[in-house]
Amino acid sequence: MPKKVGKQQSNILSWIVLLIWLFAALIAGVMLVAGLAGFVVPPNLAPDVVPQVPTVPALPTAAAVQQPENQPTADSPVPDPPATPFLPAQGTGGGAQGVFVEPTFTPLVPVTPTPTFFLTPPPAWDGPIVIGTSTGGRPIEVYRFGNGPIKRLIIAGIHGGYEWNTIALADELIAYLQDNPDFVPHTVTLYILRAMNPDGYARSRGVRGRANDNNVDLNRNFPVNWQADWPRAGCWSYLPITGGSGPGSEQETQVVMDFILQTRPTAIISYHSAALGIFPGGEPWEADSIRLAETLAAASTYAFPPVDTGCFFTGSLPDFAVANGIAAVDLELHTHEFTDFEENLGVLKAFLEWRR
Numbered sequence: 001m002p003k004k005v006g007k008q009q010s011n012i013l014s015w016i017v018l019l020i021w022l023f024a025a026l027i028a029g030v031m032l033v034a035g036l037a038g039f040v041v042p043p044n045l046a047p048d049v050v051p052q053v054p055t056v057p058a059l060p061t062a063a064a065v066q067q068p069e070n071q072p073t074a075d076s077p078v079p080d081p082p083a084t085p086f087l088p089a090q091g092t093g094g095g096a097q098g099v100f101v102e103p104t105f106t107p108l109v110p111v112t113p114t115p116t117f118f119l120t121p122p123p124a125w126d127g128p129i130v131i132g133t134s135t136g137g138r139p140i141e142v143y144r145f146g147n148g149p150i151k152r153l154i155i156a157g158i159h160g161g162y163e164w165n166t167i168a169l170a171d172e173l174i175a176y177l178q179d180n181p182d183f184v185p186h187t188v189t190l191y192i193l194r195a196m197n198p199d200g201y202a203r204s205r206g207v208r209g210r211a212n213d214n215n216v217d218l219n220r221n222f223p224v225n226w227q228a229d230w231p232r233a234g235c236w237s238y239l240p241i242t243g244g245s246g247p248g249s250e251q252e253t254q255v256v257m258d259f260i261l262q263t264r265p266t267a268i269i270s271y272h273s274a275a276l277g278i279f280p281g282g283e284p285w286e287a288d289s290i291r292l293a294e295t296l297a298a299a300s301t302y303a304f305p306p307v308d309t310g311c312f313f314t315g316s317l318p319d320f321a322v323a324n325g326i327a328a329v330d331l332e333l334h335t336h337e338f339t340d341f342e343e344n345l346g347v348l349k350a351f352l353e354w355r356r
C-alpha cells in the first residue's frame with residue numbers, strides 16, 4: 001500500500017516536475033520572444049533617426065546646387081552647415097549619408113570657374129589702333145578683324161592723296177566688316193592699315209599728294225633693292241621725288257616695318273591706283289606672290305600679268321615683305337576716281353581664303 005501510494009505520489013511528483021519544466025520552458029520561451037523583440041526595437045528607433053538625416057540635408061543640398069549659378073562668389077555659406085555632419089559619413093563609405101555628400105560638392109567645382117573664363121572673349125574687331133605717327137605727326141591707324149591664327153594685312157594710301165581712292169576703299173571695307181564681322185573666317189586675323197601716308201593725303205588729292213613730308217616716295221624707301229634714285233623711263237615722273245636719305249629712312253616706313261615684323265602676316269595687299277594691274281613682290285617675282293596675284297586676278301578684272309611700262313621698281317613694300325618670307329602684291333584700282341568696292345569684296349574674300 002505505501003509502495004502503491006508511494007508510486008502514485010511519485011507519479012504525481014513526476015507530473016509536477018514535468019509541469020515545472022513546461023512552465024520553465026514557457027518562461028524561457030517568453031524571455032526568448034522578449035529577447036528577439038529587443039532586436040526589433042532598434043528598427044523602431046531607426047525611423048526616428050533616419051528622418052532626421054534626410055530632412056536636414058535634403059533642403060540645403062538643393063539650395064547649394066542652385067545658388068552658385070546666381071551667386072558664383074557666395075557659395076561658401078551654403079555648403080558649410082551640411083559639410084560638418086556629412087564628412088564622417090563620407091569616410092565610412094556606406095549608408096544614405098554618403099549619397100547626399102557627393103551631389104552637394106561635385107557641381108560646385110565646374111559651375112563656378114566656367115563662366116569666369118568665358119566672360120571676356122576677344123571682340124570681333126578693334127580699331128582704330130594707332131601704331132605710330134607720320135613725319136608730319138599724323139596718326140597711322142590699323143583696324144583688326146577676327147582672331148584667327150592666319151594673319152593677313154591690307155595697306156592703303158602708301159602714295160597718299162594722289163591715290164586717295166585706295167584710302168576711301170579701305171574705309172568702305174572697314175565699315176562693311178564692322179557690320180559683317182563673320183566675313184572674316186574664324187581661322188584668320190585681318191589687319192587694314194587705312195592710310196600709310198596721311199601727310200600726302202592731307203596735302204593734296206593730286207600729284208602733290210604722292211610723297212610724304214620729306215618728299216620721299218614711301219614705296220621706294222624700304223630697305224630691300226633700295227636706291228636713292230632710279231631711271232625715270234616708264235616710271236611716275238610728274239614731280240621730283242626721292243627714295244629717301246637711306247634705306248628705311250622714313251618714319252612711316254619704320255612704323256610699317258615694325259608692324260609687319262611684329263604681326264607676321266603671311267600675305268599682304270598694298271593698294272594703289274591706277275589701271276596697271278597686280279604686281280607680285282620679289283626681284284624677280286617670288287613664286288607665292290605670283291600665285292597670290294593669280295588668285296586675286298581670277299577673283300576680279302584686275303590684270304595679271306600687269307602692264308609692263310618698263311619701269312624699274314626699287315625699295316618697294318612688296319620686296320621688303322618677300323625678303324621676310326611674306327607673299328605680297330601691289331594691286332592698282334582701275335581709276336583714280338572710284339573704289340571698285342563690290343569688286344574688292346571679291347578680292348578680299350579670295351585674299352582671306354588664299355593659303356600658302
Ligand SMILES: [Zn+2]
Pocket residue numbers: 159163271272273
Ligand atoms: Zn601707287
